[in-house]
Amino acid sequence: ILNVEQSPQSLHVQEGDSTNFTCSFPSSNFYALHWYRWETAKSPEALFVMTLNGDEKKKGRISATLNTKEGYSYLYIKGSQPEDSATYLCAFHTGNQFYFGTGTSLTVIP
Amino acid sequence: GAVVSQHPSRVICKSGTSVKIECRSLDFQATTMFWYRQFPKQSLMLMATSNEGSKATYEQGVEKDKFLINHASLTLSTLTVTSAHPEDSSFYICSARIGGAGGWATQYFGPGTRLLVL
Numbered sequence: 001i002l003n004v005e006q007s008p009q010s011l012h013v014q015e016g017d018s019t020n021f022t023c024s025f026p027s028s029n030f031y032a033l034h035w036y037r038w039e040t041a042k043s044p045e046a047l048f049v050m051t052l053n054g055d056e057k058k059k060g061r062i063s064a065t066l067n068t069k070e071g072y073s074y075l076y077i078k079g080s081q082p083e084d085s086a087t088y089l090c091a092f093h094t095g096n097q098f099y100f101g102t103g104t105s106l107t108v109i110p
Numbered sequence: 111g112a113v114v115s116q117h118p119s120r121v122i123c124k125s126g127t128s129v130k131i132e133c134r135s136l137d138f139q140a141t142t143m144f145w146y147r148q149f150p151k152q153s154l155m156l157m158a159t160s161n162e163g164s165k166a167t168y169e170q171g172v173e174k175d176k177f178l179i180n181h182a183s184l185t186l187s188t189l190t191v192t193s194a195h196p197e198d199s200s201f202y203i204c205s206a207r208i209g210g211a212g213g214w215a216t217q218y219f220g221p222g223t224r225l226l227v228l
Contacts, residue, residue: 004153034216043114044203044219089154091217098144098217100154 002026004092006101013080014109020076021104023090027071031095035064035075038087038103047075047088080108113137114206116220123194124228131189131223133204139184140206144217145177148201157202160187194227201225 005024013019025033032051036044048057053068061078077084087103113136123129133143141162146154158179159167166179176198178190191198203222207215 036219041119041221043221046216046218049216097156100146102151102153 002029002092002094002099004090004099004101006088006090006104008104009102010105010107012107012109015080015082017080017108018076018078019080019106020074021088021106023073023075023092023101025071025073025090025092025099027069029094030068030071030092032093033066033068033073034091034093034098035073036089036091038089039085044089075104077106080106082108082110084108112208112216112218114204114218114220116204116223118223119221120224120226122226122228125195126193129191129194129225131191131202131204131225133187133189133206133220135185135206135218138206138208140187140208141184142207143181143187144205144207145179145187145189146203146205148203148222154203157189191225194225196227199225199227 007022034049035047037047038044048064050066055066057064063076066073085108087105089103091098091100115134117132143160145157147157148154156169157172160179160181162181162184168174176192181187201222201224205217205219207217
C-alpha cells in the first residue's frame, strides 16, 4: 500500500482568505495526480488531473501545482467563499491503481 | 455529463442478511467500474475492479465470496455484501473510469452508500 498524505487534516478560514493545502506522495511509479472536491452527501467531483512535473492547473479561484521529483502537490484557493467548504481529496495514480489521501476538510466561515 | 448514481444512499440491516448496492453510469457507458470502502478517518481503499462481461478483480485481503460483484451491462455494476456482519459497516463508494487506463483518465464517483449492520 502506497502512502499518500494530505495536510492539514482540516482547517477553518474566513470568507475572503486565501488558503492552500498539500498532498504528498511517493516520487517513484508516478503516472498522474488527481484532485477531487467532495461535498457532504454528494459525489466527489474531479478538479484536476496532473501528469507532468511542474504542471500548473487553474479552474476559477482554484489552482494546483505539481512536483513529481519531490513528491508533492499544492492546491490553492484564492478568496475563499462559503461554497468552497468541502473535503479536498488527492489521488496518486500509478497507472494501475489510485491511492487516495484522507483528505483536507475545509470550512469557510462567512 | 459523466454522472454516476448509487443506490441506496444508506442502509441498515440485521447481521446475517445480504445487502445489494447498485452503481449506474447515467450518461455514458463504463466498461470498468471500481468499488471502494472507507472506514472513519481513513482514505478510500480499493476493494475490487469490476469489468463488464467478465469476473471482477479483487484486491488482496478482500473476500470475493463475501463481496459479490456483478457487472452485467455497460451502465450497471452491483456489489452484494453477503451475510453482513457489524464489521462490514462502512461507507462504500463506486466509480467509473472514462478515458481508458492512461494517466489522464478520470474516475467519476457515485455519492456512496452508508451501510450499518446491527
